[in-house]
Amino acid sequence: MDRATVAAHPRLDVCHHRSSALLTLHSPFARKLGAFVALTSEEMAALDRLHGRRKTFPARRDMVHQGMTNQSCYILASGWVCSYKLLSGGTRQIVDFQIPGDFLGLRSVLFRTADHNIEPVTKVEASEVLAGDLLDTFSKTPRLATAVLWAASRDEAMVVEHLVGIGRRDARERTAHFLLELGARLKLVGLGTASGFACPLSQYMLGDALGMSAVHVNRVLRELREGGLVTFQRGQVEIHDLDALVALADFDKSYLDHDGPLLK
Amino acid sequence: MDRATVAAHPRLDVCHHRSSALLTLHSPFARKLGAFVALTSEEMAALDRLHGRRKTFPARRDMVHQGMTNQSCYILASGWVCSYKLLSGGTRQIVDFQIPGDFLGLRSVLFRTADHNIEPVTKVEASEVLAGDLLDTFSKTPRLATAVLWAASRDEAMVVEHLVGIGRRDARERTAHFLLELGARLKLVGLGTASGFACPLSQYMLGDALGMSAVHVNRVLRELREGGLVTFQRGQVEIHDLDALVALADFDKSYLDHDGPLLK
DNA sequence: CACAATCACTGATCTGCGTAAGTCCACGCT
DNA sequence: AGCGTGGACTTACGCAGATCAGTGATTGTG
Structure with a gap:
């Protein structure tokens, strides 16, 4: 694609x-x-x-x-x-x-x-x-x-979560978290499903977002792929083992949710 | 004190x-x-x-x-x-x-x-x-x-600046930036001056804020002290060479400022 | 007054990740 | 066809900073 x-x-x-x-x-x-x-x-x-x-x-x-x-x-x-x-x-x-x-x-x-x-x-x-x-x-x-x-x-909550990731998660956790968050957001607007989504980001951009070098992004993506967790190839992210990914990333999507209007 | x-x-x-x-x-x-x-x-x-x-x-x-x-x-x-x-x-x-x-x-x-x-x-x-x-x-x-x-x-702008620091600045720059930001904020509310301020934070807290270990915070503070830039001892931050510190941290305080009411 | 906490500070060792320096595509030009 | 560009992907090497394992000083507390 x-x-x-x-x-x-x-x-x-x-x-x-x-x-x-x-x-x-x-x-x-x-x-x-x-x-x-x-x-x-x-x-x-x-x-x-x-x-x-x-x-x-x-x-x-x-x-x-x-x-x-x-x-x-x-x-x-x-x-x-x-x-x-x-x-x-x-x-x-x-x-x-x-x-x-x-x-x-x-x-x-x-x-x-x-x-x-x-x-x-x-x-x-x-x-x-x-x-x-x-x-x-x-x-x-x-x-x-x-x-x-x-x-x-x-939006601020997302930036905060990003900050926490860069400050306290290692490269694999961080990458996993990032992909999960992106997937969840895309799903909310009707792009992508639980099992994958189209993603136009290069490994350089990922590096600049995740606070690491593009080289290391590549290494981490390979590890995640070889571990059977996710593949990110040719602009397409495929999530193969959601549970393992969530566990690895310590992902809690509640900060993206909302449970109905607060103001009537 | x-x-x-x-x-x-x-x-x-x-x-x-x-x-x-x-x-x-x-x-x-x-x-x-x-x-x-x-x-x-x-x-x-x-x-x-x-x-x-x-x-x-x-x-x-x-x-x-x-x-x-x-x-x-x-x-x-x-x-x-x-x-x-x-x-x-x-x-x-x-x-x-x-x-x-x-x-x-x-x-x-x-x-x-x-x-x-x-x-x-x-x-x-x-x-x-x-x-x-x-x-x-x-x-x-x-x-x-x-x-x-x-x-x-x-507040979001501050979190963003924090994110940038953790993602792309090394330990010394990050620490210097943090101290400068804190000083600027305190000055705005009338606590502290350009040359120093009282600061009740332990090195553990600094570490948790800056995304590094308390051990390394200690080493970095020593380096900054020995370089004649700042001292942070007994709850007191003294800024000795503001210019050098600003240069090291690449500090631009504009995100803390405001130039008069936008809404009349 | 002893004790447990909390903190600053240090040295030795280990490692995750950056840097440098590439190769190998797939593409849009001219 | 021939070139330039941008991206994915490697390997080798070195360092910033984590981790571990301490010491000693200063607190507050039963």
Whole structure:
């Protein structure tokens, strides 16, 4: 399977209906927020209006980089992006990957200047959300501000889990954990299943995300493959022994879940 | 200087005036939020009302631990706390330290169950904020929701910087960066100066925060001391060569700053 | 006052992982 | 066809930092 097909997967497409019928399926982003705050049709509509101009970005060319001011944020419709920080030595640390349905660049808007880079991993389609529109929406439909706060907290929980992994897990555990988390997230938005998913990341990117060298990523992936746990080849991750992987990684997916709206 | 005096430092005390005079100094927390959203006196008052019962916690006994449900959050008045996650192997990773004026436990409220532990480093005084009160306040004074979103983003930026450090900086750089960040934060709330600050952390805690062994923390601190950069002894950090330290750590404090309210 | 804890600090040994330096595809150019 | 580029994958070597196993000083406590 070709990498590019990941970005073109039909299920990635965001629904654009402006209909106000209560049961209409809205964007994956709206569905995600709805999991925390039970949204009224009016709030749903406000969310849909937020989706501004649809933009396309080519793979591998930064959408945003450190120090840029007056940025917009984006709601990812298709493709993958990563956010990373550069260090003076020329190395980088990838902080997170965003997949379809994810919100990105919130921090770049709230602080007026971007504190990290955003690079599309594949070709990307995203709706631009202008800073002003976002803040307006918050003041007109205040519960959406709380909903976005919740979404941001969920992102923070992922960063925290990532931090824990890099700080206290060894390379194999870390890699296993990463693949499991990615799989769980993809499953939530309807990409991938319990047994595998398409993944456009190179071993270099994995290395930059996991805080290790690409060489070592390769070694670890081989070990995991030879141990019959997972294979990651030609852009495809296949999970062969989920239980063993979960045990190895000490994976607890509760931080990705939510058990129904907190705000009625 | 005794450790305990850190917690008892007079400047740590939160101001409790309920006066609605516009120019009253409010809590450090209110001042922090005011840096992002220009707060009206009414919003200030709502914030002050948020401070619920004042509670005291002894050092070293978890206030909150993973899996607890229906938690409150807290506004720290005096003392230090750390938030950490436990791994199955028995090791832990400290994610962040909170100092007076910081808000803690937001994630434990938004997700209904705590995803991390919170342990007082010293004896601690904090105002409890009940989950319901917080959400009420958001709906009644919506701009406060946006302000808290901003504060949460700032915390996330710190976690990100921490992640970058553990992933891509070596032990000396990481330690230097940590001390600089801590110093900068303490200076913002009026504890400590450019040349030093009181710090109640043991080398074990530093190790758990920096993702290294306490043994190695000790060696690194010795190197930094012998190099004439910083000394960290008997609960006191003295910065002797700020420039060299900033250069070593590749420290850029912009992620801690804010340049005036974004929301008028 | 003895005791158990907790902490700073040290030296010796071992190892996970980075670095350097490659090979071997599969591809999109011209 | 001939070249350049980017990714997967190796092997050999060396080092940063973990682990183990201590010492001694300073606390708080029954």
